[in-house]
Amino acid sequence: MAEEQKVLTVNIVTPSGIVYDHHATLLVVPAMAGQLGIMANHEPIITPLEIGEIRVKRTDDPAREDAIAVNGGFMEVSHNVASIVADSAERARDIDITRAQSAKERAQNAIKTASEHNDTDELRRAQIALQRAINRINVKNHLL
Structure with missing residues (x-):
């Protein structure tokens, strides 16, 4: 065998x-x-x-x-x-934490703007961008 x-x-x-x-x-x-x-x-x-x-x-x-x-x-x-x-x-090891933090802030601002304008499509895109940025930050911090 x-x-x-x-x-x-x-x-x-x-x-x-x-x-x-x-x-x-x-x-x-x-x-x-x-x-x-x-x-x-x-x-x-x-x-x-x-x-x-x-x-x-x-x-x-x-x-x-x-x-x-x-x-x-x-x-x-x-x-x-x-x-x-x-x-x-x-x-x-390749994640730029500064860039990921900036992406997170941009996504949070986009969520706020989309919520104020009741733009559900933009809100969903911004929520996904926020998820991605947080994921990158968490993966980078896991390495530290």
Whole structure:
């Protein structure tokens, strides 16, 4: 009988290209149904993702956990490969906290303006922008 593989390959791709490609022992993603943990030899699955943090426990350094901010997308797991296609994704180490704070402030101002003008479409866009900015800030602070 063949020995089961204990490694999961994790790939994260955005329209801009490959953001992440490593081997892992554990992957945690923000699925629509809640946090989903994936390990090697997981049954095939396809799931949509929400705005949130992806965490990857790497095989090359068991004490290391990578954090990646994603803004929606989906994940497919099959044959010990987790392929994530995200609208956008940013590794914690690459997040500019000043830029993320500015985006948060802009979104908060846009929410206030949209609320004052009863513009529901703009309000929804601003709320999503705020979620994304807060997610980036939280992922960056997770690294610290």
